[in-house]
Amino acid sequence: MNRRHFITTVSAASLAFNARAADAEKLPVALIGHTGRGNYGHGLDSMWATLPMTEIVAVADADEKGLAAQLKKLKLTKGYADYHQMLGEAKADIVAVGPRQIDQHRDMCMAAIAAGAKGIYIEKPFCRSLTEADEIIAAAEKSGTKIAIAHRNRYQMVVPVIDGLMKDGTIGQVLEIRARGKEDKRGGSLDLWVLGSHVFNLIAHFAGKPVACSAVVLQDGKLVTKADVKDGDEGIGPLAGNEVHARFETESGIPAFFDSVHDRGTKEAGFGLQIIGTKGVIDMRMDADPVAQILLGTSLGPIKTAREWQPISTAGIGKPEPIANAGKQVMAHTIGGQDLIAAIKENRQPLCSAYDGRTTIEMISAVFESHRTGGGRVTFPLKTRENPLSLL
Numbered sequence: 001m002n003r004r005h006f007i008t009t010v011s012a013a014s015l016a017f018n019a020r021a022a023d024a025e026k027l028p029v030a031l032i033g034h035t036g037r038g039n040y041g042h043g044l045d046s047m048w049a050t051l052p053m054t055e056i057v058a059v060a061d062a063d064e065k066g067l068a069a070q071l072k073k074l075k076l077t078k079g080y081a082d083y084h085q086m087l088g089e090a091k092a093d094i095v096a097v098g099p100r101q102i103d104q105h106r107d108m109c110m111a112a113i114a115a116g117a118k119g120i121y122i123e124k125p126f127c128r129s130l131t132e133a134d135e136i137i138a139a140a141e142k143s144g145t146k147i148a149i150a151h152r153n154r155y156q157m158v159v160p161v162i163d164g165l166m167k168d169g170t171i172g173q174v175l176e177i178r179a180r181g182k183e184d185k186r187g188g189s190l191d192l193w194v195l196g197s198h199v200f201n202l203i204a205h206f207a208g209k210p211v212a213c214s215a216v217v218l219q220d221g222k223l224v225t226k227a228d229v230k231d232g233d234e235g236i237g238p239l240a241g242n243e244v245h246a247r248f249e250t251e252s253g254i255p256a257f258f259d260s261v262h263d264r265g266t267k268e269a270g271f272g273l274q275i276i277g278t279k280g281v282i283d284m285r286m287d288a289d290p291v292a293q294i295l296l297g298t299s300l301g302p303i304k305t306a307r308e309w310q311p312i313s314t315a316g317i318g319k320p321e322p323i324a325n326a327g328k329q330v331m332a333h334t335i336g337g338q339d340l341i342a343a344i345k346e347n348r349q350p351l352c353s354a355y356d357g358r359t360t361i362e363m364i365s366a367v368f369e370s371h372r373t374g375g376g377r378v379t380f381p382l383k384t385r386e387n388p389l390s391l392l
Helices: 003-011 013-021 046-050 064-074 083-090 102-114 128-141 160-165 188-195 196-207 327-332 334-346 354-373
Strands: 027-033 054-061 094-097 120-122 146-149 172-181 210-219 230-232 237-239 243-250 256-261 273-279 279-285 292-296 312-315
Touching: 027 064, 027 083, 046 054, 046 064, 046 083, 046 094, 046 334, 046 354, 054 064, 083 102, 083 146, 083 243, 094 102, 094 334, 102 120, 120 334, 128 146, 128 354, 146 334, 146 354, 160 196, 160 273, 160 279, 160 292, 160 312, 172 196, 188 196, 188 230, 188 243, 188 256, 188 354, 196 243, 196 256, 196 273, 210 354, 243 354, 327 334
Parallel strands: 027 054, 027 094, 094 120, 120 146, 172 256
Antiparallel strands: 172 273, 210 243, 230 237, 243 256, 273 279, 279 292, 292 312
16 A cells, blocks of 8 residues: 555545445444453544444443443443353454453454454454464454454554655665663563564564564563563563563564663653664654654764754654644544454455564564574574463
């Protein structure tokens, strides 16, 4: 999808979908959440009520009080304690898998696929391991189910503009990409999983698929060993380390780096990536407005003239964003939801598909696999499909 097509699609999405929805039959949506165990992600429940082409028909939540609250919030009458029962009865075209605790993702996706869902919109990270990702994708390929991962920054309307700035020489030759997580209390391996997944998804888009990784994982300054491995938060599974340093080789030849250290970050910096070129730097912050900025001029040494960061909008460098509420649409997942619906109708993969989700999981796994094998270079696709920390 080229820049013009992408921007036209997503910027005019609300108008187009509203126009068609007047006469179109609404797609039924079923919600799976789990109050107290990941809840409903970042608004993966209420977003569907804002889309004119969808109608929420049922919700499942194993927590009794949580289910009652959701029914009231969404003004629904049909609720289930067991999502399997809901999927069997609701016959939904789209299933939203909301829980942030990813140990539930594989089973929920497989159940939705088996129930005949045409599309699944799932909270990130995709799942716990490459084995699970392989299983989900194999099932979806047989059924034709389209799966979209809620890496919402992949749907930012400015992404194609950044693509163009990388290709047209505006920032010169791209030297590297540098990324960090939030580096808060979760800094290190948990940050790698929960927030690093966002930047990995964008790295793979901007630089191409990873081909190799070398990394080190530390706990309080010492190399992680089997004794450090514990069951991680958010249903991740085996986890260890409060400091991560990783380098990826990509198919474009652009190296990408990711670092996260416990309590190293600040609100003003971190969580995002920088695309560093010989004539400038593009900075993309995951939770910022504007989401992207550019600093023109050499990145290879000091300069004599002052430079200023300029915002990047869908109209270009230093120009006001012409699309109303562009950032809010992305952060609320409405663009991601609309893209999934379009992918179903057009029989194509969503912009952030299950394959992209698997690539992200493979990049995370590669960090631990490299560490497990002494920090050496590991190549893609990984031979180890389970969580490498379980093999320490």
